[in-house]
Amino acid sequence: MLIAWRYRERDTIIQRLDPRARIIFMLTMLFSIIQFWDLRIELLFLGIAVLQYALARLTWRETRRAWILVSFIIFFMTVLTFFTGRGGVDYAYHEEHLIRRLGPVSIPVVGWQIALNITAEKSIFAVSQIIRMYAITIMAITIPYTVDPSLYGVTFRRLGLPDKFAYAMDLSFRFVPTLGRDFSITLDSQRARGYEVEKLSGGIVAQIRKLAPLLVPVTINAIVGAEDIIDAMDLRAFGVGPRTWVRELTYRRADKLLIAAGVLVFVASTVLSFMDVGDLWVPEVLMRLATG
């Protein structure tokens, strides 16, 4: 099985940035977004996320699969939150103005009463929630397509991760194609013996157990093969002194500006949040619907 990275060299503004600056910016945005419920502010963050996505020049074709899945999750979770009362932490909104009450409906066996109160606050919260989740997701989705996998080890090392962990990270990215090939060989071998992964029969326990002939050989083979790697690394005195990396990262002016912008947005968001700016905003039209 050929396992290919999503990353492609595109020579875009986004890809020319230092991966450390990108990760710091993503985290500052994440911690800023989650401080607000005001739809207008969430839209600002969505705008920043979309701008980053556009600058990365990603196509619909390559990201389609991810978008379909993510959109399904976002809408399903928003609807579920809408049906199950207040979303977020309790202080997102304190009082609710009823637009319409549906139910209550009685569930036959357990006798539970289910009612749905459609309120102005709950409705605008759902919209705000969708925008917030899309803003976070757009920021997150851009990373795998635009950060070179071979730079992850050095990126996290320079972000402060100890040498050994950064090296393990680098090593794990390098193992992926080999393990993909091993899995492919194992799958072909088992198929030659009549094993059909697409047609597993029996109950749930039997079906899960029947996956062992795929998982176990690949895993145990990798662990047995690890002994040679451990020996080779020990013979080269791994872990005795600080490591050097094939590719080094250096911050340029644009990277420093990006980090500064991220930190500034985060500090401003925190101050505004403490000043009670950015709480749930309910448009006048919804309030009129509720009172009218």
Add this chain to the structure above:
Amino acid sequence: MTTEGLTKNKAVVWLIVLVVFVLLMALASFLTSGDKIQGVAPIGVTAIGLIIVFVIYFVTAQSDAWVVGTRQVVYMAIGAALYGVFNYIFNTIPMPSVSQVALRPSVCIPIFFGYAFGPVVGFFTGAVGNILGDFITGWGVYPAWDIANGLMGMVPGLVMLFADKKRSLNFLTGLVAVLIIIVAALVFVNPQVPGPWTGEIEDFSFWAWAFIIGGVVVVVGRFVLERFSVDLAAINLWGTLGIIVGIGFAAISDIWINGYSFATAIIGEFAPAAGPNILNAMILAPILLAAYQAVQSRTGR
């Protein structure tokens, strides 16, 4: 400086960090008149949680379980790569699913690596493996879920902090019993709370009994599994705890990150993710462990 001295220094630094963190929470609560952090309960709970983490770290800092040498580095890399590759493959291959239980066999990888090679290897396998899987599938980077997967691998590795597996099981059984008693007592003391569906006051005494029955099942299950093998009981119980802690962490953090209601976090995320994961791990992790032990006894490593 001696190792013991270094540990003490580290412990003091961490204690200062934890105290500052709790003080900042208190300050935030004070400055916002309790609007952002309501009352002393969340601060108290956070402080207790941090003290527990601190005590565990301080008591076990000298344990071999936390050592990271060449062997651990290579196992971390292999574990993470395997978890990432399996996540990608089993998300892409058209697999049958029975009822509401998804076939997610890859979850046994962090559980097995944590249990066999320690908490650090387990955490790395889960966290970096999840990042890798999301990278290959192109779904993005989600820090809360990466940490959650790390916890799923780390918790089974805590078994190494005990002198033997049987003692770890005794500790776990005691912990489950104490937690169940506390939760059930809390529900019995205050059974009337607003329901997640209607928002109206409902009686939740039923859930106290559900917790008690669940606890009894876990304790009985431990002794039944132990009759076959201590390892079988240990990997299943520690693995289950790891999944509950990990998925629980992700589900709860999504209340703050994505604004889910508590019911959404439990019904929409925790239950559908934790249930099938526990089932998949309980079946496949012991098979992997048995295969590994067979190889270990053959090669002598």
